[in-house]
Amino acid sequence: MPFIGEILKYHSVSIVGLEKNTGKTECLNYIIKRLPTDYFKIAVTSIGIDGESLDQVTSTAKPEITLREGMFFGTSEKYYRQRKILSELYQISEETTALGRVVTAKALNEKKVLLSGPSSGSALKRWISSLDEIGIDLVLIDGALSRLSAASPAISDAMILSTGAAFSANIKDLVSKTAFVVELINLPLYINNLSKNINEVDATVSSFVDLDSDILKNSTTIGVEGALTDRLLQAVKNELSKGEKELVVNDFTRIFVSPDLYRAFIRRGGKISVRTRSRLLAVCVNPTAPNGIVLDSDTLCFTLSQTIGLPVYDIVKNNYDNEI
Amino acid sequence: MKFREIVDSPCGIRYCFDSLELQSGFARKSLLESPMSISKDEIEQKYASLKVFVDLVENNKSLVQNVQFKLQGLRDILGTLQSLEDGNLLDDIELFEIKHLALLGDDIKRMFVAARVNEDGSACLNIEWVKYDLDRVIQILDPEGLRIGTFYVYDAYSMELRKLRKEYEVDGDNDELREKIENEEDRIKTVLCNLLRPYSDNLTKLLHSLAQLDIIIAKAFQMKKGEFIIPGVSEKTILKGMFHPQIQSILAETGKEFQKVDFSYEIGIPSTIIGANMGGKTVVLKTLTLCQYLFQFGFAIPASEGEMMVFDEIYFCIGDEQSQNKGLSSFAAEMLRINNVLERVEHGGKVLSLIDEPARTTNPIEGRALVCSLLKMIYGKSNLSLVLTTHYNVDNGGRCWRVKGLVEGAKGISGLKMDYSLLQTENNEVPHEAINIATELGISELWLEEAKKYLDKTK
Secondary structure, eight states: OOSHHHHTTOSEEEEEESSTTSSHHHHHHHHHHHSOOSSOOEEEEESSSOOOSBOTTTOOBOOOEEEOTTOEEEEEHHHHHTOOSOEEEEEEEEEEETTEEEEEEEESSOEEEOOOOOSSHHHHHHHHHHGGGTTOSEEEEEOOTTOOGGGOTTTOSEEEEEEETTTOSSHHHHHHHHHHHHHHHTOOBOOOSSOSOTTOOSEEEETTSOOOHHHHHHOSEEEEESOEEHHHHHHHHHTGGGSOOEEEESOGGGEEOOHHHHHHHHHTTOEEEESSOOEEEEEEEEOBOTTSOBOOHHHHHHHHHHHHTSOEEOTTTOOOTTOO | OBHHHHTTOTTTHHHHHHTSOOSOHHHHHHHHHOBOOOSHHHHHHHHHHHHHHHHHHHHOHHHHHHHHHHHTTOOOOHHHHHHHHTTOOOOHHHHHHHHHHHHHHHHHHHHHHHTTOSTTSSTTTTOGGGGSOOHHHHHHHOTTOOOOSOBOOOGGGOHHHHHHHHHHHHOTTOHHHHHHHHHHHHHHHHHHHHHHGGGHHHHHHHHHHHHHHHHHHHHHHHHHHHTOBOOEEOSSEEEEEEOOHHHHHHHHHTTOOOOOEEEEEBTTBOEEEEOOTTSSHHHHHHHHHHHHHHHHTTOOBSSSEEEEOOOSEEEEEOOOGGGGGGTOOHHHHHHHHHHHHHHHHHTTOOEEEEEESTTTTSOHHHHHHHHHHHHHHHTTOTTEEEEEEOSSOOOOSSEEEEEEEEOTTOOOTTSOOEEEEEEEESOOOOOOOHHHHHHHTTOOHHHHHHHHHHHHHHO
């Protein structure tokens, strides 16, 4: 079984998809089914509305999350009241989401549930820390549709990425787009040669204020407050001819730049580094798109794996249970 | 008057509210909704319990901190308790909330009992719930006797439920069975609600007293930390060494110290504060108002010693930015506000009114006349205490206080050295220090020279 052993090394793991219907939930179910529960306390939740039985956008059937006995889960009051699973209530949060407060309960039998946990990254972080009272060993987070925010290292220690035909129907394009995200996830940590303080940079800029070209010109390491956008990247790129530049971003979820510009920046000798990194444990693919397009699973897995240098799994087609 | 209505008063009470270390949102809400005490007995009673907790903070800090930690789990479940009272069927989540509350109350009660501050100890005299029997409520919601704060419709409630659930484990897709389980669960919940209903009143009281406990502990810590005192409840107000905590902390940030001042007033005799600009007159008024509100909401006050009077109504009139929104000039707004106070006095309640520089926005001749006549008119009113600040030379109708003012020859950190202490004086001639102070502030010399020439001419 691939990557299950890896997951157990972390306290929180998020499963995020690059698009809806890329098999994120399948992937979560796959993991849940194979995790040891007898000596391990596991909690599962999702960020934002998720776990609905029908895909809200494309109306295709969406698997619910099947919990095993003894697992903890976080969901909204509304879904808790509708649950079919037998469960024991442990906590109720003070914060509310659109579907009521977030309740934490322990599954007493094996059943499917609808998960809709904390609605924001910071609320999710608080929820995770509230689990200390229960003594949870591992938290699995189902990231909401095409949002990577749950994978921020500020929230989860490690991540699993799911991608597939729903993201792009052309293998070449899909591989290149996915590889770009993987490249961002694997950006190196910022190392300050002069001092150990990673908050220390020559200058700090924000993408949403007037860019002071003097600051960009005269600084080598430039901290980015908030998001890194095309506009800021372009401005820094223009200064590359005059000297070395390194952009320091908090983490990869703050980068919103187009692949072309990013590549051009790197080609010209620019550097981008992050203050905190998330471990990418594996990439899962779903070769089927909701509109009926099916890509060749083996070709997709092989090409993607070659490009990103990481194992890639199609867990629906192959269950990998005989692999070690 | 509720705390919510005065929390944003310009006297700065929000700072004291925000610095309270309340553990639960419900306590915060309860405090905001609490009414101002206008009876001497009530305030004395509040202070007696505050005193008890101040002693506890001193002598058994770990107990108080453990209780505080527990109180973090306090939730507002008034809606659930009301629903129980109304005879509704509660669901798992609501039953969990009730169990959680009962266990929380019981845990805290046990903590006090273990620390020997129980019923016969004086500590919890004002905490009624110590007397409530929570055992029965806990027993109803904890059939397995585990005393764990979790809940579901336990198998232990019914043989039938246990049997159905066993069957369902094998036959998980049987909807008929599922329905049977749901019906049995509902039957059990109905029984639980019927058993719990007689306790709903006590549980509501418990919830409120836990909020009060949270508030009083926070007040006790605030008193210790801020070096506040519990004033005596009396027929006149005498405050020694009073200070404004917010201004004190702002000054402390820049390495400056707040100069504490003494002040007193009584009913029927108006007090006037005169003194140079920047002499801290407005700060005195703010501090007096702040102390009065803190006193009547049962907080300790920022002073080194003191006794205070209880008022039915408190009015703090300070130059107000809101007047323009109502389409009134600042003069008109001020006049209407003072007039309102005068009307309230006629209603017979005991009124404290603190007015910052009345009639300062009109010409000095009429302005002075208005202030003098106000002082004369209210002199001897048996239900009004008035404190006002002014730059006008007013005929002394009452007590006059003077800010000591600029210390000649001495220089403070920012160039000026001001002595903010207040002295009672018979000489009500206002100080003529405006130009000196302006000079120290580095205002245009040309301008000030012209002003001096003008003054010489008019003399």
